Amino acid sequence: MIPSVLPTYNRTPLSFVKGEGSWLTEADGRRFLDLGAGIAVNALGHAHPELVATLSGQAQKLWHVSNLYQIPEQQALADLLVEQTFADTVFFTNSGTETAELAIKMARKYHYDKGTPRETFLTFEGAFHGRSTAAIAAAGSEKMVKGFGPLMPGFRQLPWGDMEAFEAAMDDSICAVIVEPVQGEGGIRPMPEDQLRALRAACDRTGALLIFDEVQCGMGRTGKLFAHEWAGVTPDIMMVAKGIGGGFPLGAVLATEDAASGMVAGTHGSTYGGNPLGCAVGLKVTQIVSDPxxxxxxxxxxxxxxxxxxxxxxxxxxxxxxxxxxxxxxxxxxxxxxxxxxxxxxxxxxLVVPAADNVLRLLPALNIPDEDLAEAVERLDTAATAFESA
Structure with a gap:
């Protein structure tokens, strides 16, 4: 008999009832050091007092009105993101998957409105861009696409790090290149800075748009607000989610004015995206995380x-x-x-998070205390010792 919760996850038999900082408490009272942070979501740990105060304060005023009206909290967060990044404009979503959908639509609409429609996206093996039909077509791995065909056409996967294959594929038929500056699900694989710069140069040469997926590697996780800053390059469109909400569902697509030029009234929408609750929390997270x-x-x-x-x-x-x-x-x-x-x-x-390529991901809260880091590694040492002696 199928359970009441659709069984699409192989869930670990743990039920957490409380979180504080980098610690989670299980229903039976056991405490766990959390080096997963909800898969890079809880950027400031669990129950951060400023986020709790912000959320509860906003909840007592206004939760939802829809994007039929002006939303001051949304405007304030958009203004801050524009101030802190390459972007001229922002659209808010509820998840990383939704950001992928808009980024793909935005890129195709850009070329259509320029009078030279382009459909093909170049992506990279090992990528993860979400679970929608477009996002799984972009990633292309058998694990994600098997049984879900026919897939959305227009995506071509290239070997990770193979710049010869990339250069051979780049011409003026390419709509956009989508890449994670650091692959997360793919096994914590940073793209070298010179390769990110080569992607930017190739896009400039051919007129393709460059889309960075910083859903997992963004919002301060690499020590800069966004990972691409280390390479000194900027995208035309960027996908952001996970850490920006600090645990509240929130995502954003950031873009230059030119890249977003095709997205006029009626071309995209979201009932919940950019609601007062999410944006109030996202504003507080961004204010904290963007501080040098x-x-x-x-x-x-x-x-x-x-x-x-x-x-x-x-x-x-x-x-x-x-x-x-x-x-x-x-x-x-x-x-x-x-x-x-x-x-x-x-x-x-x-708690750690497995990834591809036989890798364990360590994605702690960005404000984790030094003593918790030391304790975490001691526990990993204990775990490895126990495993080796089993």
Whole structure:
């Protein structure tokens, strides 16, 4: 008999009833150090007092009116994002998947309105852009697309990091290039800065648009507000979600005026997107995370965590191969099965997130205290020891 909750997840048998900072409490009272942060969502940890106050304060005033009206909280967040980024305009959504849908529509509409319609997007193997029919067509992996055909046409996947294949595919028929500056689900794989710059140059040469998917790697996770800033390049369109809401469902598509020129009244919409509750929380998150002092602390904590993880790898050469990633978006490349090591970590009271390429993702809250980082690595050490002796 099918359960009342559609069984599309293999859920771990844990039921959390309370969160505080980087700690989660299970219904039976056990406490776990959370290095997953809801898959990079809880950027400021659980029950951050400023976010709680912001949400409860807004909830007592106004929840929802729809985009038929002006929404001051939405305007304030859009203004801040425009001030802090390359973008001239912002559309708010409820999720990363919705941002992918709009980014794809925006790019195709841009070329259509220019009088030279283009349909083909170049994407990269290992990518994850959401679960909609367009997003799974963009990623193209068998795991995501099997059984869901016919797929939306117009997407061509290229090998990750193969710039010869990319250059061979780029011509004036390409609508846009979609890339995660750091792949998350694909196994914490940063695209080298010179390759990001090459993508920008190729798009400029051919007239294609460059779309960055920063749903997982954005909002301060790499030590800059957005990961592409490390390469000194900017996209035409950017997808943002997860961390921007600090746990409240919120996403955004950021774009230049030119890239967004085709999206006039009636071309897109969202009933809930940009509602007062979400945007009030998103504004507070962005105000905190965009502060240069906060980002500097993310960088310092990232260096501390990476150093400790390198020691962990050295101490357990049969379990771990290496550390990779940027900022507080780190991956432990495993020699033993990552899923088994994740289970051992849970037994030791620390939560990590498996990814492709036999990698464990470590995505802690950006404000995690140093002592919690030390405790987390100690527990990972305990987990690896227990796994190796089993």
């Amino acid at each position: 002092a906060f980002l500097a602390e993310v960088g310092r904590k990232a260096g501390l965590l990476r150093q400790k993880l390198e020691g962990l790898v050295a101490g357990h050469p049969d379990s771990f191969d290496s550390v990779r990633g940027m900022g507080l978006m780190l991956g432990l490349k495993c020699k033993a099965p990552a899923a088994d090591l994740a289970a051992a970590a849970r037994e030791a009271g620390v």
